[in-house]
Amino acid sequence: MPTIAVLPGDGIGPEIMHEGVKVLQAAAKKHGLHLDLHEALVGGAAYDATGHPLPLDTLDLAQRADAVYLGAVGGPKYDKIPDPNLRPERGALLPLRQKLGLYANLRPCVLYPSLASACPLRADLVEGGFDILVVRELTGGLYFGQPKGWDGDRALDTCVYTRDEITRIAHVAFRAAQVRPNRRVLSVDKANVLETSRLWRETVTEVAKEYADVILSHQLVDACAMDLVRRPQSFDVIVTENLFGDILSDEAAQLTGSLGMLPSASLGERKVDGGTFGLYEPSHGSAPDIAGTGQANPLATILSGALLLRYSLGAEAAARDVEDAVSRVLQGGYRTRDIMEADHRNHVTCRQMGDLVAGIVMHD
Numbered sequence: 001m002p003t004i005a006v007l008p009g010d011g012i013g014p015e016i017m018h019e020g021v022k023v024l025q026a027a028a029k030k031h032g033l034h035l036d037l038h039e040a041l042v043g044g045a046a047y048d049a050t051g052h053p054l055p056l057d058t059l060d061l062a063q064r065a066d067a068v069y070l071g072a073v074g075g076p077k078y079d080k081i082p083d084p085n086l087r088p089e090r091g092a093l094l095p096l097r098q099k100l101g102l103y104a105n106l107r108p109c110v111l112y113p114s115l116a117s118a119c120p121l122r123a124d125l126v127e128g129g130f131d132i133l134v135v136r137e138l139t140g141g142l143y144f145g146q147p148k149g150w151d152g153d154r155a156l157d158t159c160v161y162t163r164d165e166i167t168r169i170a171h172v173a174f175r176a177a178q179v180r181p182n183r184r185v186l187s188v189d190k191a192n193v194l195e196t197s198r199l200w201r202e203t204v205t206e207v208a209k210e211y212a213d214v215i216l217s218h219q220l221v222d223a224c225a226m227d228l229v230r231r232p233q234s235f236d237v238i239v240t241e242n243l244f245g246d247i248l249s250d251e252a253a254q255l256t257g258s259l260g261m262l263p264s265a266s267l268g269e270r271k272v273d274g275g276t277f278g279l280y281e282p283s284h285g286s287a288p289d290i291a292g293t294g295q296a297n298p299l300a301t302i303l304s305g306a307l308l309l310r311y312s313l314g315a316e317a318a319a320r321d322v323e324d325a326v327s328r329v330l331q332g333g334y335r336t337r338d339i340m341e342a343d344h345r346n347h348v349t350c351r352q353m354g355d356l357v358a359g360i361v362m363h364d
Helices: 011-030 044-050 058-065 076-080 087-097 113-118 163-178 195-209 222-231 242-255 299-311 316-331 348-364
Strands: 004-007 036-039 066-071 104-111 132-136 150-153 154-156 183-187 214-221 237-240 265-272 275-280
Touching: 004 011, 004 044, 004 058, 011 066, 011 299, 011 316, 011 348, 044 076, 044 087, 058 087, 066 299, 087 113, 104 113, 104 163, 104 183, 104 242, 104 299, 113 316, 132 163, 132 242, 163 183, 163 195, 163 237, 183 195, 183 222, 183 242, 195 214, 214 222, 222 242, 265 299, 275 299, 299 316, 299 348
Parallel strands: 004 036, 004 066, 066 275, 132 237, 183 214, 183 237
Antiparallel strands: 104 132, 104 265, 150 154, 265 275
């Protein structure tokens, strides 16, 4: 029986996680999967209760689990914690990724045709929707490089990448492209300025020689950001470093109608019975301003649960059921506030959206 560590976190985290778990359990029940769910504190909620955003009990649970299902962490109140290493993002998210060996972040950015009017781009640019997979390197670059510090009027962040780090994330991207219809990888860097990017481009080009069935191209990050809003349908798989991937995937997510539509899977090397150990979370933040109001969009969390089923439990049919249910709910015109178009009347709360998806999963 696979063990799932459930970490709701802060702000809207508990609300969206409630709906994610509801749909995950519905899919598991339908497909005869038995899950052992264990909830633990993380982020600001953990800091309030224990004085640390990543308690040892939570880390131990995550390390023993087959997968981690995470809501969201942080909020303005925690930005005032004097020690930055005790703030939720830096004291919980980054250590979780590093200690769990999660170097590959997969962010599917899908514009469902039924949400085309929620996309801020002209209709002719997104007709028929799009499907972009951003593969972001997650444990290197500026976020983890040393030395790092802030001393009066001078601050320092160090960007470091090794050939091995780039090689392993490139393999993830090429393998992902091999099972997609277009079989294309775009490697994004800043090789005209940065030494790390020059190493990045050289290494990805070398790895590409092992994948004759995949087409590789390169692009500078500023040009890529521009093309995402000019011709999003031209993209297939994007592979890039930590900072660039963080920014580009959020840009792409906004084109899908809302950050509330962007799931993610963070994977490493450790194998579990069903596949690969991973951490699954929506790519948006904790949105404390709407916490408790029922306005949160749980679909990114629900879709992250589908990725959990696919990558860590090896339950492809269950994953597809969840994704199909989300598509059908959107086709039915149901919308949370963030994706609500002016002419739609089927406004639903966070909990109602979860109920709709779970109902289709169970009964169709």
